[in-house]
Amino acid sequence: MTLFLQLAFFLSIILLSAKMAGYLSIRLGQPSVLGELLVGIILGPSVINILNLPFIEHELTETVAKLGELGVLLLMFLAGLELHLGEMRKNLRVAAFAGLMGVIWPVLLGWGAGLLFGLDQSASIFLGLTLGATSVSISAQTLIELKALRSRVGLSLLGAAVFDDILIILLLSVFLALQGGGGSTYDVLIIVVRMVLFLALSVMFGLWALPWAIRRFSKLPISQGLLTISLVIMLAYGIAAEYFGGMAAITGAFLAGLMLARTHEKERIETGMHALAYGLFVPIFFVNIGLSIDLHEFQIQALFFTVVIILVAIAGKWIGSGWGARLGGLSRHESIQLGAGMISRGEVGLIVASVGVKDNLVNAEEFSAIVVMVLITTLVTPPILRALFTQKEDQERKSPLRQSRPQLRLKRKNRRNPNVSGHFIFV
Numbered sequence: 001m002t003l004f005l006q007l008a009f010f011l012s013i014i015l016l017s018a019k020m021a022g023y024l025s026i027r028l029g030q031p032s033v034l035g036e037l038l039v040g041i042i043l044g045p046s047v048i049n050i051l052n053l054p055f056i057e058h059e060l061t062e063t064v065a066k067l068g069e070l071g072v073l074l075l076m077f078l079a080g081l082e083l084h085l086g087e088m089r090k091n092l093r094v095a096a097f098a099g100l101m102g103v104i105w106p107v108l109l110g111w112g113a114g115l116l117f118g119l120d121q122s123a124s125i126f127l128g129l130t131l132g133a134t135s136v137s138i139s140a141q142t143l144i145e146l147k148a149l150r151s152r153v154g155l156s157l158l159g160a161a162v163f164d165d166i167l168i169i170l171l172l173s174v175f176l177a178l179q180g181g182g183g184s185t186y187d188v189l190i191i192v193v194r195m196v197l198f199l200a201l202s203v204m205f206g207l208w209a210l211p212w213a214i215r216r217f218s219k220l221p222i223s224q225g226l227l228t229i230s231l232v233i234m235l236a237y238g239i240a241a242e243y244f245g246g247m248a249a250i251t252g253a254f255l256a257g258l259m260l261a262r263t264h265e266k267e268r269i270e271t272g273m274h275a276l277a278y279g280l281f282v283p284i285f286f287v288n289i290g291l292s293i294d295l296h297e298f299q300i301q302a303l304f305f306t307v308v309i310i311l312v313a314i315a316g317k318w319i320g321s322g323w324g325a326r327l328g329g330l331s332r333h334e335s336i337q338l339g340a341g342m343i344s345r346g347e348v349g350l351i352v353a354s355v356g357v358k359d360n361l362v363n364a365e366e367f368s369a370i371v372v373m374v375l376i377t378t379l380v381t382p383p384i385l386r387a388l389f390t391q392k393e394d395q396e397r398k399s400p401l402r403q404s405r406p407q408l409r410l411k412r413k414n415r416r417n418p419n420v421s422g423h424f425i426f427v
Helices: 001-029 032-043 060-083 085-090 092-116 119-134 134-144 151-177 185-208 210-219 225-243 249-260 266-291 299-330 332-341 344-360 363-399 405-416
Strands: none
Touching: 001 032, 001 060, 001 266, 032 134, 060 134, 060 266, 085 151, 092 119, 092 134, 092 151, 092 299, 119 151, 119 332, 119 344, 119 363, 134 151, 134 225, 134 266, 134 332, 134 363, 151 225, 151 249, 151 266, 151 332, 151 344, 185 210, 185 225, 185 249, 210 225, 210 249, 225 249, 225 266, 249 405, 299 332, 299 363, 332 363, 344 363, 344 405
16 A cells, blocks of 8 residues: 555545544543544554554654644644734733633642652753643633633733743753753843844734735635735744744744734635644644553553642632732633633643653653643643533523623612512502
8 A cells, every 4th residue: 555545545544533432522522632632542542553654654643643743833823823913912911811820830830740759850950841831722622612712811811821931941941051051141131132023024014014925815706815915924824933932832822813813804814724723733642642642651660650740730720810810800710711722731731741751751651651742631621611601601691690680670679679570560
């Protein structure tokens, strides 16, 4: 069987399984992303191990992983496209506090947990940095399904994730520079300047140049020209974020969507991108997370350490980001919702952990614990978010404040005059 036929077979299995699992998850009252993550684990080396079939070549795994990376870029681009820069600006205070506290708490707790279990100083700090990462793509997908992405919590969550991404990459870059002996003040300053310059230039370009370019391309007699230029812009922003800004490519894709949300062609862009993303690339991304996890590598002697790391990871993000959101002005329940949305580590946690393995900062046992932590936090986030948002909706429906003003006035009048019932007076 040729490599192309292998890829065609593999993609057909992934896409069909993802949609069936997503449908079953929705029928059970959970977001579709939960089913897609679980079916990836079932198809992966943990259960079926479809990647190890006799006619599947190793190169195919890399190809599917790259297609999945395009999926997360498209997902974050669509998340940005659903928002507006003005809406993000209104929630800047909440996002800053939640993002900042959502990094500080997990990093400090992870550092302390590492020292408690006898890890050396470098390994403990790196463990804390791993716990400080956040993958908002899982939460963004869940909020899109719940139609809550444009709520105050959704807007603040995406903004907090951007702050989180910037801060954790900055801390990780400084830490690796210090580990490599190149951690001078000049090196740290260069990292900060690159990030600030990228953010400033990408926003300036998006505010002034992109609307003109999109308007011109939309008028050209080219088949799907608007969709094509939108894809090019998304990829260019992703490349610039990682290569020039020293940030994750998903941050660049999110910014690209946020900039294009200001254009008059937003709805046409969203229609084309949505079909492309959810028809092909996004399901591959979620399934591939499960495919990359091998539970057989988990060492049972590290069970206690793993359980502690999972609890620290969940509590650190939930409490830290939730407390930050409360300081920023959200209500108690909204703060709890936002904190829950920051729990997932997803592919970002795996990327950070792989850096530690490459630089010999964590051993096999510690890496195994981190992988299980990433898996658990990614799996628990969608059902927790759904439960919290569903609970809020139920409370609002039952609240007397939901009743109309005439009804409330009539009730108050009835309490003052017990002989009044509705519009009739009994004598």
